[in-house]
Amino acid sequence: MKLRFDEGTEAFRAEFLQWLELNRPSVEEMADDPARSSGHSPGWTRAWTRRMFDSGWLVPGWPPHLGGRNAGPLETLVYLEELNRAEVPRTTNPQGLGIVAPSLVDYGTEEQVEQYAMGLLRGELTACLGMSEPDAGSDLASLKTRAVIDGDRFVINGQKVWTSGAGYADFCFLFCRTDPDAPKHRGISIVLLPLNTEGVTVRPLREIIHPDYPDLSEVFLDDVVVPVSNLVGELNDGWKMAGGSLAHERSMVWLMSVMGVESAMAELLETAPGMMASLSPREQVIAADDIVGFYVETQCARALGYRGFARFVKGGNAPEQALMKMYASELRRELGRVTAQWHGGGALAVSEGRRSSLGLIEDYFATFGSTISAGSSEIQRNIIAERILNLPRG
Numbered sequence: 001m002k003l004r005f006d007e008g009t010e011a012f013r014a015e016f017l018q019w020l021e022l023n024r025p026s027v028e029e030m031a032d033d034p035a036r037s038s039g040h041s042p043g044w045t046r047a048w049t050r051r052m053f054d055s056g057w058l059v060p061g062w063p064p065h066l067g068g069r070n071a072g073p074l075e076t077l078v079y080l081e082e083l084n085r086a087e088v089p090r091t092t093n094p095q096g097l098g099i100v101a102p103s104l105v106d107y108g109t110e111e112q113v114e115q116y117a118m119g120l121l122r123g124e125l126t127a128c129l130g131m132s133e134p135d136a137g138s139d140l141a142s143l144k145t146r147a148v149i150d151g152d153r154f155v156i157n158g159q160k161v162w163t164s165g166a167g168y169a170d171f172c173f174l175f176c177r178t179d180p181d182a183p184k185h186r187g188i189s190i191v192l193l194p195l196n197t198e199g200v201t202v203r204p205l206r207e208i209i210h211p212d213y214p215d216l217s218e219v220f221l222d223d224v225v226v227p228v229s230n231l232v233g234e235l236n237d238g239w240k241m242a243g244g245s246l247a248h249e250r251s252m253v254w255l256m257s258v259m260g261v262e263s264a265m266a267e268l269l270e271t272a273p274g275m276m277a278s279l280s281p282r283e284q285v286i287a288a289d290d291i292v293g294f295y296v297e298t299q300c301a302r303a304l305g306y307r308g309f310a311r312f313v314k315g316g317n318a319p320e321q322a323l324m325k326m327y328a329s330e331l332r333r334e335l336g337r338v339t340a341q342w343h344g345g346g347a348l349a350v351s352e353g354r355r356s357s358l359g360l361i362e363d364y365f366a367t368f369g370s371t372i373s374a375g376s377s378e379i380q381r382n383i384i385a386e387r388i389l390n391l392p393r394g
């Protein structure tokens, strides 16, 4: 069976490919940023974001006044697939582009859209997402960071953790408790916090993947003052927006994770002959069996992805996304493990010419993150059990 898109979608693909060919960042440009796959440093990527925005290719599904071209869902899908195939990052600030900007467009004031959302789209700003806390991860609604209104300002105290990109972001999309007496899902608000505000301390967390340029940080907030005009949406209504933000994140994570598996599979196929040459005949048979198994599973992930995507386009089906998120991120982790294992000691070296700037072993470690972030595999299993299989709550 060969899946094909309609003529209009193919014409859209051709137009994008033509633009990409002429405008894509050069390999030298991308090599300037040693952390291009971790999303650590904005570097040249701000200019690339701007170039895409100016040509209507950064957010093609958005209306023209926000820099898009009203692309339909299928067009957006082929656009993302082509970027992935070309190995060009769409952004190194996925939280900013995928969650903060769309949430501001949905709920922000005109000023917030102009200053913060458009700043992100023009590549002038980067954002981080301050949700998780030491005692509030999967159970985000128990977050404790407190914002107290004092005249026309908020005074904020508390701590965030696992904040991706906080070390270089300009501002944080900060979830805080504004009514401690309300039930825990109420009384949460979102505040835009410029990270250079007095009382903000960003402390990088040392990571095994790339200890020299950590991406995750703790953020400490000590009597931090921001104007009340930095409130996003209604006071105490942040949980509703959290649903919106996470929906943006889940649909993005879900598509990206299938593409991530496909890229890893493509790389495995490219490197397999060289790798297998160093194995004994018996090991070669086992390795070939593993590779075929992964190939089949990758095709399953793609087929499931298309099916889920079709349902999502017709009316947004959240449980389908839980299935995809869990399956693709775990498959990617398994692929990383087996690939590293077959390379033996060679997996410890950063190999030249890899698609990623990470070595194989770091690449494998990095795959654990996506089974945890944006809702862990266990949480996805709960969703699948309760909402797809209609099993009783545990």
Ligand SMILES: Cc1cc2nc3c(=O)[nH]c(=O)nc-3n(C[C@H](O)[C@H](O)[C@H](O)COP(=O)(O)OP(=O)(O)OC[C@H]3O[C@@H](n4cnc5c(N)ncnc54)[C@H](O)[C@@H]3O)c2cc1C
Pocket (backbone or CB within 6 Å): 095, 128, 129, 130, 131, 132, 133, 134, 135, 136, 137, 138, 139, 161, 162, 163, 164, 165, 216, 368, 369, 370, 372, 373, 374, 375, 376, 377, 378, 379, 382
């Ligand atoms: C790479 C990466 C990037 C991240 N980026 C950000 C970011 O930018 N901003 C941000 O705010 N956060 C970020 N996070 C944090 C992430 O959202 C949390 O790690 C995640 O929600 C899990 O929360 P936790 O770490 O507190 O674990 P916990 O919620 O404490 O869970 C611990 C363990 O218990 C399991 N568990 C918890 N509840 C249940 C349950 N009800 N049923 C079954 N099992 C359960 C979990 O699956 C996990 O295995 C990031 C995390 C990672 C790994």
